[in-house]
Amino acid sequence: MRNPKDFFTPLAMGAPDPVRxxxxxxxxxxxxxxxxxxxxxxxxxxxxxxVDILLGNLEDGVKADNKVAAREGLVRIGRDVDFGDxxxxxxxxxxxxxPWFLDDVTMIVPAIGxxxxxxxxxxxxxxxxxxxxxxxxxxxxARAGLARPILVHAILETARGVANVExxxxxxxxxxxxxxxxxxxxxxxxxxxxxxxxGHPGYLVRQxxxxxxxxxxxxxxxxDLWHYTIARMVDACAxxxxxxxxxxxxxxxxxxxxxxxxxxxxxxxxxxxWSLHPAQIAIAKRVFSPSPEDVAxxxxxxxxxGDGTGAVMLxxxxxxxxxxxxxxxxxDLAERLGRLDPELAQAYAGxxxxxxxxx
Ligand code: GLV
Ligand code: MG
Numbered sequence: 154m155r156n157p158k159d160f161f162t163p164l165a166m167g168a169p170d171p172v173r174x175x176x177x178x179x180x181x182x183x184x185x186x187x188x189x190x191x192x193x194x195x196x197x198x199x200x201x202x203x204v205d206i207l208l209g210n211l212e213d214g215v216k217a218d219n220k221v222a223a224r225e226g227l228v229r230i231g232r233d234v235d236f237g238d239x240x241x242x243x244x245x246x247x248x249x250x251x252p253w254f255l256d257d258v259t260m261i262v263p264a265i266g267x268x269x270x271x272x273x274x275x276x277x278x279x280x281x282x283x284x285x286x287x288x289x290x291x292x293x294x295a296r297a298g299l300a301r302p303i304l305v306h307a308i309l310e311t312a313r314g315v316a317n318v319e320x321x322x323x324x325x326x327x328x329x330x331x332x333x334x335x336x337x338x339x340x341x342x343x344x345x346x347x348x349x350x351x352g353h354p355g356y357l358v359r360q361x362x363x364x365x366x367x368x369x370x371x372x373x374x375x376x377d378l379w380h381y382t383i384a385r386m387v388d389a390c391a392x393x394x395x396x397x398x399x400x401x402x403x404x405x406x407x408x409x410x411x412x413x414x415x416x417x418x419x420x421x422x423x424x425x426x427w428s429l430h431p432a433q434i435a436i437a438k439r440v441f442s443p444s445p446e447d448v449a450x451x452x453x454x455x456x457x458x459g460d461g462t463g464a465v466m467l468x469x470x471x472x473x474x475x476x477x478x479x480x481x482x483x484x485d486l487a488e489r490l491g492r493l494d495p496e497l498a499q500a501y502a503g504x505x506x507x508x509x510x511x512x
Pocket of ligand 2: 310
């Protein structure tokens, strides 16, 4: 275990200083593409500016025969594409126990380490995995003469990883965030599902039998398989100043349930979700941006609360210091997103005006 006093000194002589705070850049959507797929790779430059995070995937989903081509494709894209200020460039490395991880890191860092914002590390089991990646990155950054450290994002997708989630989040100042990996996590836990994220119609509760008649028509309510894990993830991330994300939703054509799953994650505290298909980009951007109505309400609460102390009644509801703090979270996010997206800025400004007009 590192001494917290030494937490902000580099792990290798000549490596860049660790960051003291993880930048809170808009991160509503992490769009996955396979860098070995030329058709997909060709679409990347046109997505810069409109997608918060573009991630070249090297792990699951890329055929074993294409692993080297994917790595080479990623390097090409990193060198050729200007990601500008609004779009982050990430990669998902192969897992630590795979035959590809070491070559992934040792080739990618010197080639495009100055372009990469974050490396996503799959199947993280505990702090020891992050410590290993941390030191390896520091050594490679020092050798490559990089000026800023590459951040690390862990996928929470093993039962052991979930058991160790707090220590994973606090394992390094590089830790940028966590994603839920529901597909691998389901397998690791021996859940009896076969889907990539989302719900299951069999996971439900049923109303009591009317008059004791168990055969009567009784409404059932599907439950969220991922609630427990997302809630743990959100607390562990918030406690360490890093960011939680929902992961993949595999049923691409069910855009409605995808939106529901993303919204549950947003309401619980996640900042974004993965997109596996261009159709999911707009869903994530919409869901993870506060609605103009919520922003208008939040501004009205701020206005009504004056110096921020005490309690007031607004539209029949009690507002106090605690609801004010929730409103400030929404306003802060809206302002950050508005700086990036003029259409959103306009929607938020419009909602403030109509609120004012109504008053
Ligand atoms: C993502 O990697 C998952 O396993 O769900
Ligand atoms: Mg996985």
